[in-house]
Amino acid sequence: MVRQNYTATLERNRVFQGEFATEPYECGWASEAIFFVRKLETTGRTVGAKLRVQISADGIRWSDEETVLRLTSAEVDFARVKHFGNFLRLVGKLPKGASARVIVSLSLKE
């Protein structure tokens, strides 16, 4: 049996500005994950912004997992995560005047 792999599109064509969080994603079956952030369009100072991976026991209450995804000038940025339990999300904050229209994908592997 090959290992399961699944990619969920958590956000599509969504504009991040100010504080934001992706929707909770339940993925306890997976043992490794990669968040990909593809920027379709940006305005203002988005380079250098830090997005934080969060974990949760119930999908409601969240804690920083300590992995950070830093936005660069590249089209796609990513962050790898392991040992995360059952729920994952990505949160962040862009400085005033900055925004990013993004596709956020979560690639999961058993």
Next chain:
Amino acid sequence: MEDFRRALLNADPRLGKFDPLSRIIYYDDFDQGYQGWSELIGNYEDDLSSLLPGYEDLRPPMLSNATMWDTGSAGSMEGNYALKLATRAHAGHIAVDLKRVTWRHRGPLRLETYFTFKPEATELRLSETDVRAVGVLFDIQDSENRWMPHLRYLNALNGEQLAKWQFKRYREPLLQIGGTGKTRSHFHLAPTHWEDVPNGRQILCYNEIATKLNWHYMRVDLDLASRHITRLQCNDRIYNLTGVEPMMMPAMANLWCMLNVVFWVETDVNKRAFLYLDSVLLSGEW
């Protein structure tokens, strides 16, 4: 022969709880993975912003063991995992996921599933009217027509418990997308023009707090030859479908023999609504 076939089905605890027609087209037990179920998206050209608004954000499915903050993981009906559809926490938002195949004979078709639904347990309240609706639709095309049976269980609307089955035959406007003239789209899940299934009221086992799940059986039979919905059953109730009709439209380009099955969940309040599918079986007489 039929007795022998039934005995074989009953000998398998996974299939024994279904009543499939002679050919199992697919049997999806979500302990095995996502099994080809994915997020619905509408049609677009050149830019995602050309999507009709209703199609922008219909959410990816998850594999869930129904973990609750108070009692931990509930698991599914058979095994650990169910397919979970989750809305955003905005009243009226819907999550829609589907599986796309094709048919090879215009005869009887049967969909069976074990399902349940709940709101996200963010409040220590019963919350029994927080999920607006759960539903199933088919998107089918033959040489003459595209037809789309739509059925939903309207649990509540604007905080009022309604607990009844509905159908939709009204065709939403078909709109041109982009500039090539090849792409069109209609948001058929719009909340308007739903009609009641005759005597369609049914109280399901919601249970007594937001973190307790009970699984329900649903069966929908279609006749691909006559383009009719021939049976709707949920648990102990079988409905009279006189006058219950599918959405009907002329055949469209690129959809020949299409057979899509689509599930969705809609929230009535600013709280996520979840639909869980333990397993799905599609069978046909072919």
